Amino acid sequence: MSSPLLEQLIEAFRVLPGVGQKSAQRMAYHVLERERAGGQRLADALAAAVDRIGNCERCRDFSETPVCPTCSSASRDVHQLCVVESPADRLAIEQATGYRGLYYVLQGRLSPLDGIGPAELGLDRLASRLAEGEVSELIVATNPTVEGEATAHYLGQLARQYKVRPSRPTHGVPLGGELEYVDRGTLSHAFGSRSEMS
Amino acid sequence: MSSPLLEQLIEAFRVLPGVGQKSAQRMAYHVLERERAGGQRLADALAAAVDRIGNCERCRDFSETPVCPTCSSASRDVHQLCVVESPADRLAIEQATGYRGLYYVLQGRLSPLDGIGPAELGLDRLASRLAEGEVSELIVATNPTVEGEATAHYLGQLARQYKVRPSRPTHGVPLGGELEYVDRGTLSHAFGSRSEMS
Numbered sequence: 001m002s003s004p005l006l007e008q009l010i011e012a013f014r015v016l017p018g019v020g021q022k023s024a025q026r027m028a029y030h031v032l033e034r035e036r037a038g039g040q041r042l043a044d045a046l047a048a049a050v051d052r053i054g055n056c057e058r059c060r061d062f063s064e065t066p067v068c069p070t071c072s073s074a075s076r077d078v079h080q081l082c083v084v085e086s087p088a089d090r091l092a093i094e095q096a097t098g099y100r101g102l103y104y105v106l107q108g109r110l111s112p113l114d115g116i117g118p119a120e121l122g123l124d125r126l127a128s129r130l131a132e133g134e135v136s137e138l139i140v141a142t143n144p145t146v147e148g149e150a151t152a153h154y155l156g157q158l159a160r161q162y163k164v165r166p167s168r169p170t171h172g173v174p175l176g177g178e179l180e181y182v183d184r185g186t187l188s189h190a191f192g193s194r195s196e197m198s
Numbered sequence: 199m200s201s202p203l204l205e206q207l208i209e210a211f212r213v214l215p216g217v218g219q220k221s222a223q224r225m226a227y228h229v230l231e232r233e234r235a236g237g238q239r240l241a242d243a244l245a246a247a248v249d250r251i252g253n254c255e256r257c258r259d260f261s262e263t264p265v266c267p268t269c270s271s272a273s274r275d276v277h278q279l280c281v282v283e284s285p286a287d288r289l290a291i292e293q294a295t296g297y298r299g300l301y302y303v304l305q306g307r308l309s310p311l312d313g314i315g316p317a318e319l320g321l322d323r324l325a326s327r328l329a330e331g332e333v334s335e336l337i338v339a340t341n342p343t344v345e346g347e348a349t350a351h352y353l354g355q356l357a358r359q360y361k362v363r364p365s366r367p368t369h370g371v372p373l374g375g376e377l378e379y380v381d382r383g384t385l386s387h388a389f390g391s392r393s394e395m396s
Contacts, residue, residue, distance in 0.1 A: 003251055003260055003261055003262050003266075004262070005243070005246055005247050005250055005251055005262055006247060006251060006260055008243045008246075008247075009243040009244060009246075009247040011243075012236070012239050012240040012242075012243035012244070013240065015229070015233045015236030015237065015239070015240060016225045016228065016229070016240075017224055017225060017228045018221070018224075023216070025286065025289075026215055026216075026286070027214045027215060028247070029284065029285055029286050030214065030215045031213070031214070031244070031247070031248065032247065032248070032251055032260055032285075033284070033285075033305065035213045036248050038210070038213030039213065039244050039247070039248045040244070040245065040248050040249075041210050041213070042210040042211065042213060042214075042241075042244055043240075043241045043242075043244035043245040043248065044210075044241075044245075045203070045206045045207040045209075045210035046207060046210070046229070046237050046238070046240055046241035046244070047238065047241040047242075047245075048203055048206075048207075049203050049204060049206075049207040049226070049229070049230065049237070050229065050230070050234045050237045050238050050241065052203060053201055053203055053204060053230055062201055062204055062230055063201055064201050064202070064203055068201075086227065086231070087227055087230075087231075088223065088224070088227050091223075107231065
């Protein structure tokens, strides 16, 4: 290649998820050919984000301040606490639902084989928060995967230990989905837990 | 969202080709969760590339130096000049073929409707280079699109004007392709220009 800097840039783009050699090359050429100002903006935004975004002390979500705006907001319901695996899950719930309680972001899920236990997910801090007695409902919104379910089970037990009511979003057929294309497990669950029509 | 810096980062990722809101979000979270060092490297590489990569004075390819390593190399054949539309095309030819001549990168193609004429592609500089008399063959490797073909036609005339022999990579059935799936235009061309088997 004609430029070592260009080679470094292509290599650097490959840290992004889903970006291989060809896409990285396309991104580098695109920025150099047509988006130099945008490239500079991206460089600045990346450097600032990596440098200044940490985790909220209360909920472990990404935050620029020690306590994030949601946790320090006076208008949120402190009696409900929703546990999610990742900041992306938190954002999805915040955007899709009218939930006004608080969040707790695990930044992972229980996965003993990878050495991720309760300590790595900050569950001791979650426990002491439940012990404070302010939370009355723990909404366990981990992903419906094997590891997510195991984490949910653990969280459910933890909640009961502190006399907090655990709940979990319903599983079932997605809205707009067609029964024919729903996976067996989901369909079986949805069928078994059918409810009376109103 | 919980952090304005995070929002800026997601917005900034969208300058990349093929990256929409969801991918940008995924990239930002990925960098913050798992690749902070890689993110910092990408920020540095981007800033350095945008700042220091310009165009070679001779061939218009990307280069950190006024004249790129290929153009200043003593081991390349100065009698052959290959014209391509973009640096990516140049790289593809350099990697796939044993070509040892020089290149000329148009950084675009003739497109009168978009206001891209011979001047925007630096064809005046190409003409004066052909006038020097060193080049004996002009390999016109523009893309086989409508605009690429028009550009090729123009370049062919330009070459003849300076008594330089213009040539063009053969069109035909791709190696490893199946006749059944080759588009009609290509198949018709390949069939019409069939050559005797040796």
